[in-house]
Amino acid sequence: MGQVRHGGYLVNEFRDREAEIDVSSGKSYYYRQEEFDRGRTRYRRRTNDLERGRDGSIRVRVRVGQLDVKEQEMVNGKFLSSHNMSYPVGKDDRGRKQNGRAIREVDREPGELSSGSGSDESDVSDSRSRVNQGLSSKDAARLVPGRKRKFSCVAWNVEDGQVNISSVNNNGIPDSILPSPCHSSSACHSSDETRASVSELNSLSNSECSPLCPGAAPGSMRFIAVEPLAGSSSASPSQCEQDKVQDKGQSVEGNHVFSRKLSASRWANEHGSPRDEGEIFEDESESKRRKPVILVESVWSRLYSKERYPELGELTAEDSESARSRSSGFSGDGNQSHLASEDEVQINANGCMELDEEEGSENACAHQSELDSLPVDDSNGAASARSFNMLHGCRSVDDFEKLNKINEGTYGIVFKARDQKSGEVVALKKVKMEKEREGFPLTSLREINILLSCSHPSIVDLKEVVIGRDINQVFMVMEYMDHDLKGLMNAVEQPFSQSEVKCLMLQLLEGVHYLHDNWIIHRDLKTSNLLLNNLGELKICDFGLARQYGIPLKPYTQLVVTLWYRAPELLLGAKKYSTAVDMWSLGCIMAELLAKEPLFSGKNEIDQLDKIFKTLGTPTENIWPGFTMLPGARVKYTKQPYNNLRKKFPRASFTGRSVLSEAGLDLLNKLLTYDPEKRITAEDALNHEWFREVPLPKSIDFMPTIPAQYAQDRRLR
Numbered sequence: 201m202g203q204v205r206h207g208g209y210l211v212n213e214f215r216d217r218e219a220e221i222d223v224s225s226g227k228s229y230y231y232r233q234e235e236f237d238r239g240r241t242r243y244r245r246r247t248n249d250l251e252r253g254r255d256g257s258i259r260v261r262v263r264v265g266q267l268d269v270k271e272q273e274m275v276n277g278k279f280l281s282s283h284n285m286s287y288p289v290g291k292d293d294r295g296r297k298q299n300g301r302a303i304r305e306v307d308r309e310p311g312e313l314s315s316g317s318g319s320d321e322s323d324v325s326d327s328r329s330r331v332n333q334g335l336s337s338k339d340a341a342r343l344v345p346g347r348k349r350k351f352s353c354v355a356w357n358v359e360d361g362q363v364n365i366s367s368v369n370n371n372g373i374p375d376s377i378l379p380s381p382c383h384s385s386s387a388c389h390s391s392d393e394t395r396a397s398v399s400e401l402n403s404l405s406n407s408e409c410s411p412l413c414p415g416a417a418p419g420s421m422r423f424i425a426v427e428p429l430a431g432s433s434s435a436s437p438s439q440c441e442q443d444k445v446q447d448k449g450q451s452v453e454g455n456h457v458f459s460r461k462l463s464a465s466r467w468a469n470e471h472g473s474p475r476d477e478g479e480i481f482e483d484e485s486e487s488k489r490r491k492p493v494i495l496v497e498s499v500w501s502r503l504y505s506k507e508r509y510p511e512l513g514e515l516t517a518e519d520s521e522s523a524r525s526r527s528s529g530f531s532g533d534g535n536q537s538h539l540a541s542e543d544e545v546q547i548n549a550n551g552c553m554e555l556d557e558e559e560g561s562e563n564a565c566a567h568q569s570e571l572d573s574l575p576v577d578d579s580n581g582a583a584s585a586r587s588f589n590m591l592h593g594c595r596s597v598d599d600f601e602k603l604n605k606i607n608e609g610t611y612g613i614v615f616k617a618r619d620q621k622s623g624e625v626v627a628l629k630k631v632k633m634e635k636e637r638e639g640f641p642l643t644s645l646r647e648i649n650i651l652l653s654c655s656h657p658s659i660v661d662l663k664e665v666v667i668g669r670d671i672n673q674v675f676m677v678m679e680y681m682d683h684d685l686k687g688l689m690n691a692v693e694q695p696f697s698q699s700e701v702k703c704l705m706l707q708l709l710e711g712v713h714y715l716h717d718n719w720i721i722h723r724d725l726k727t728s729n730l731l732l733n734n735l736g737e738l739k740i741c742d743f744g745l746a747r748q749y750g751i752p753l754k755p756y757t758q759l760v761v762t763l764w765y766r767a768p769e770l771l772l773g774a775k776k777y778s779t780a781v782d783m784w785s786l787g788c789i790m791a792e793l794l795a796k797e798p799l800f801s802g803k804n805e806i807d808q809l810d811k812i813f814k815t816l817g818t819p820t821e822n823i824w825p826g827f828t829m830l831p832g833a834r835v836k837y838t839k840q841p842y843n844n845l846r847k848k849f850p851r852a853s854f855t856g857r858s859v860l861s862e863a864g865l866d867l868l869n870k871l872l873t874y875d876p877e878k879r880i881t882a883e884d885a886l887n888h889e890w891f892r893e894v895p896l897p898k899s900i901d902f903m904p905t906i907p908a909q910y911a912q913d914r915r916l917r
C-alpha cells in the first residue's frame with residue numbers, strides 16, 4: 201500500500217491534467233471530474249501524491265472524497281477485501297449522518313459509497329456519488345458532463361421536407377443522417393425507399409444529385425455551415441419548453457471535400473429550443489464563423505418515407521394502425537422492439553450475410569475472414585466503386601483481429617476484436633445489411649449519428665466506423681464491455697443487492713439525464729441494452745431507435761420500446777410522447793435489477809397493459825387526465841383499484857425475496873407513474889432520497905467482478 205501511495209504513478213502526467221483544472225470555474229472543474237471518474241483508481245492514487253505537495257488544495261480534497269472507502273481499507277486494514285469486508289468504525293467513519301439522520305452501521309453494505317469524507321460539505325468525489333453529497337439538483341446537473349457532446353448530431357424530421365445537415369466524421373464518412381435541404385422540392389421526397397446504400401451516398405458527387413435537387417450543380421456537393429459544437433451553453437429541454445423554434449441559416453456551396461474535422465450543428469437554438477428539423481442558418485456572418493461541413497443533399501431524402509417510417513414524418517392514423525397490425529407478430533419474449541416498418545425489424549439476411557453469421561455462430565473462434573467483405577455484386581459494382589470515395593479514410597476491418605462473437609441483435613452482430621495497431625480490445629458491431637438493395641439501415645445510420653455525437657461515461661463510446669472489403673459492410677467500433685445486464689442476471693444466482701442496484705441506477709440515470717438534456721429519447725431502454733464492464737461501469741448501448749425530439753412535441757410512432765419496458769401511453773396509442781417513456785423503462789429496469797426478473801412480461805400489448813394494471817391499479821381519469829381519450833383505453837381491462845407494487849417488494853423478507861424501503865418504493869412508483877406529465881424526470885430521480893439512505897449506493901470500485909465466462913456467448917441465453 202505504501203508503494204501505492206508514494207510512488208510509481210505518473211505524477212507528471214497528472215500534474216499536467218491538474219493544471220488544466222480551473223478550480224475557480226465550477227464548470228471546468230466539474231467537467232474535469234469526469235475524466236478522473238473514467239480512470240478512477242489511477243487518478244485517485246495520483247491525487248494522493250499531490251495532496252502532500254499541495255496542502256489544502258481543493259482538488260486534493262475532491263479526490264480524497266472519492267478515495268474514502270478504499271484508502272481506509274488500505275490504511276486501517278479494516279476492510280477484509282473488496283468482496284468480504286466490513287466498514288471501518290471510528291473517527292474516520294464519515295457519512296454516518298446524512299440529512300441529520302444517524303445511519304446504523306449494520307445497515308451498510310460492503311462497498312457502499314461514503315456520503316463524504318472529512319469535509320462532507322466540500323467533498324464532491326465522484327459524479328456518481330454526488331447524490332449522496334446532498335448537492336442541489338442544479339449542482340448535480342453541473343456535475344454531469346452531460347451537456348458536452350463530441351459534436352451535435354442533427355435533428356431529422358422529414359415531415360416538412362426541410363433541411364438536413366450532415367457532417368463528416370474523422371473517418372470521412374457521413375455521420376449525420378439527414379433529410380434533404382431542398383425545402384421546396386417535392387422531388388426530394390419522391391422516393392419511397394427506406395434505406396440508402398452506402399454507394400448511393402457517393403453518387404452525390406455525380407449527377408444523381410442534380411435531378412433530385414435542381415439547385416445543385418452536377419458534380420458538386422453543397423456545403424452548409426452549421427453551428428459549432430453544442431457545449432454546456434445549450435439549453436436543456438427543461439429550460440425552454442415553451443420556446444419557439446427559429447430558423448436561421450445559410451447554405452454555402454463548395455466543392456466536395458471531406459473534412460476530417462468534426463463540425464457541429466445542434467438542435468437547440470440560442471433560446472434553447474431545438475431547431476426545427478432541416479433548418480439552415482440564414483445569418484451569413486454566423487455561417488462564416490463556423491466550420492463548413494458537408495451537406496449531403498438529395499440522397500438522404502430517399503432514406504425517408506412517410507409511408508414506411510411514420511416516426512420520421514407525420515404520423516397518420518392509417519399509418520399507425522397498419523404499423524401496429526404489422527407488428528403483431530410479437531414473439532412473446534418481450535425482447536423485440538419495434539419500428540413502424542415491419543421490414544426493418546425483420547431479420548432476413550441475404551444469402552451471403554446468413555452464411556457469415558452461421559459460421560460465426562458455430563465457431564466462436566472463426567477466421568478473420570468472417571469479418572471480411574462479401575464479394576461485390578456486379579450489379580452495384582459501379583456504385584460501389586464510386587462509393588469508395590465517400591468512405592475514403594475509414595479504416596478497414598482487416599485492421600482488427602476477431603476474437604469471438606459476442607451477441608446478435610436485430611440490427612447487428614457484435615464481435616469482440618482486437619485493434620491490431622493499438623492492441624485495444626473493442627466490440628465490433630457489424631451492421632446487418634439483409635436488404636442490401638434497400639440500402640443502409642436507417643436504425644444503424646441513426647445509431648452512428650447519435651453515438652458519435654454523445655460523450656458521457658454512461659453511454660457506450662463509438663470510436664469509429666470501419667468498412668469491410670465490400671463497401672456495403674460497415675462495422676461500428678465500440679469500447680468493449682464485459683457483460684450486458686440481461687445476460688449477467690441470467691448467469692448469476694443472486695440478484696443484485698440494493699446498494700448495487702443503487703450504483704447501477706445512478707449511472708443509468710446519469711446517462712439518461714444526459715440524453716434527455718441533449719434532446720434525445722432513447723426509446724429502447726432495457727436490461728440487454730445496458731452494458732457493464734468489470735470496472736463496475738454501466739453504459740447504455742443500442743441507439744437504433746433513439747431520436748431527437750423537440751418542443752412542441754410532434755407525433756412519433758408508438759411502436760418503439762421493447763414490449764416489457766414500454767410505457768402505458770405508448771401501449772394505449774398516444775401519438776405524442778416524450779422523455780417520460782424512457783423513465784417508465786427505467787422503472788421496469790429498476791424492478792428487474794432488484795427482483796432478477798422482468799416486472800411486466802406481457803405476451804402482447806393487451807396482456808402487457810393487463811399485467812401493468814394488475815400491479816399498479818387501473819388508471820382513472822383522476823390520476824391520469826386524458827387517459828380515457830387514448831385510443832387503447834376503450835378496451836375493457838381488469839378493474840384493479842389498488843397499487844400492489846408493495847406486494848412484489850416487501851419491506852423485509854425472510855425468504856430471500858427482494859426487499860425495498862419506503863424511499864425505494866417511492867422512487868419506483870414515481871418512475872412507474874401513469875401520467876407521463878407527472879412521471880419523475882431523470883434529474884429529479886438522481887436526487888431522490890433512496891440514494892441517500894442506507895444501504896448507500898455501492899462504490900463502482902466495489903461492484904462485483906463477474907467472471908468472464910459469463911460474458912462469452914451471450915447468444916446462448
Ligand SMILES: Nc1ncnc2c1ncn2[C@@H]1O[C@H](COP(=O)(O)OP(=O)(O)OP(=O)(O)O)[C@@H](O)[C@H]1O
Nearest residue numbers: 607609610611612614627678679680681684728742
Ligand atoms: N460495446 C459492446 N461491448 C460488448 N457487448 C456489446 C456491445 N454492444 C453490444 N453488445 C452486445 O450485443 C448485444 C446486441 O447489441 P445491440 O443491442 O447494440 O444490437 P441490436 O441489433 O441493436 O439489438 P436489438 O435487437 O436489441 O435492437 C447487446 O445486448 C450486448 O450483449
